[in-house]
Amino acid sequence: GESVGxxxxxxxxxxxxxxxxxxxxxxxxxxYFIWYKQESGKGPQFIIDIRxxxxxxxxxxxxxLLNKTVKHLSLQIAATQPGDSAVYFCAENxxxxxxxxxxxxxxxxxxxx
Amino acid sequence: EPEVTQTPSHxxxxxxxxxxxxxVPISNHLYFYWYRQILGQKVEFLVSFxxxxxxxxxxxxxxxxxxxxxxxxxxxxxxRSTKLEDSAMYFCASSGPxxxxxxxxxxxxxxxxxx
Numbered sequence: 001g002e003s004v005g006x007x008x009x010x011x012x013x014x015x016x017x018x019x020x021x022x023x024x025x026x027x028x029x030x031x032y033f034i035w036y037k038q039e040s041g042k043g044p045q046f047i048i049d050i051r052x053x054x055x056x057x058x059x060x061x062x063x064x065l066l067n068k069t070v071k072h073l074s075l076q077i078a079a080t081q082p083g084d085s086a087v088y089f090c091a092e093n094x095x096x097x098x099x100x101x102x103x104x105x106x107x108x109x110x111x112x113x
Numbered sequence: 114e115p116e117v118t119q120t121p122s123h124x125x126x127x128x129x130x131x132x133x134x135x136x137v138p139i140s141n142h143l144y145f146y147w148y149r150q151i152l153g154q155k156v157e158f159l160v161s162f163x164x165x166x167x168x169x170x171x172x173x174x175x176x177x178x179x180x181x182x183x184x185x186x187x188x189x190x191x192x193r194s195t196k197l198e199d200s201a202m203y204f205c206a207s208s209g210p211x212x213x214x215x216x217x218x219x220x221x222x223x224x225x226x227x228x
Binding site for chain 2 (some may be wrong): 042097102
């Protein structure tokens with residue numbers, strides 16, 4: 001079965017809105033969660049990560065929330081811009097070098113002006 | 114800013130042929146990975162490599178696949194006898210000793226088309 005997945009395959013927002021992308025995971029043993037952005041024709045690009053001993057982490061315009069009780073991960077993007085349009089994947093890992101990243105299916109974010 | 118590079122960007126091959134996909138990881142990184150992404154689907158782990166050995170591999174990485182670090186800069190993925198279902202984007206990634214263990218940097222990918 002799939003360890004990490006996303007609730008919605010697509011999300012459409014207006015420029016300037018806040019976006020929330022959700023992910024559910026099933027492996028309680030995972031220690032580390034990452035959000036990647038993938039633009040068309042490119043490889044996944046690291047956005048932000050969070051360890052299992054945290055419940056919130058903020059970056060520039062992005063916030064990741066981790067709810068271990070319900071095994072839920074979310075990515076919040078503030079003031080979404082057209083350049084944010086991409087596919088967003090959550091991924092999990094045991095936070096050990098050399099171990100596999102397990103990706104979810106991805107959410108396509110479309111930002112209209 | 115250092116980045117992972119991959120060549121070629123697109124490889125077209127006939128079913129049954131051997132292909133070698135090439136990657137140059139970030140220079141001070143010690144862990145190397147291959148992933149694949151079938152069109153429209155999620156990214157799937159194939160294999161990780163450290164100290165000239167495979168660290169971990171998935172069920173996808175069967176005897177048709179092999180990896181090698183032939184010199185100090187390149188990391189290759191060989192598919193011995195390609196099948197139609199091998200058509201996908203193949204991403205190389207690397208991670209370093211000082212960064213977060215799970216933070217893997219991805220290359221732009223090689224699109225493999227098997228005819």
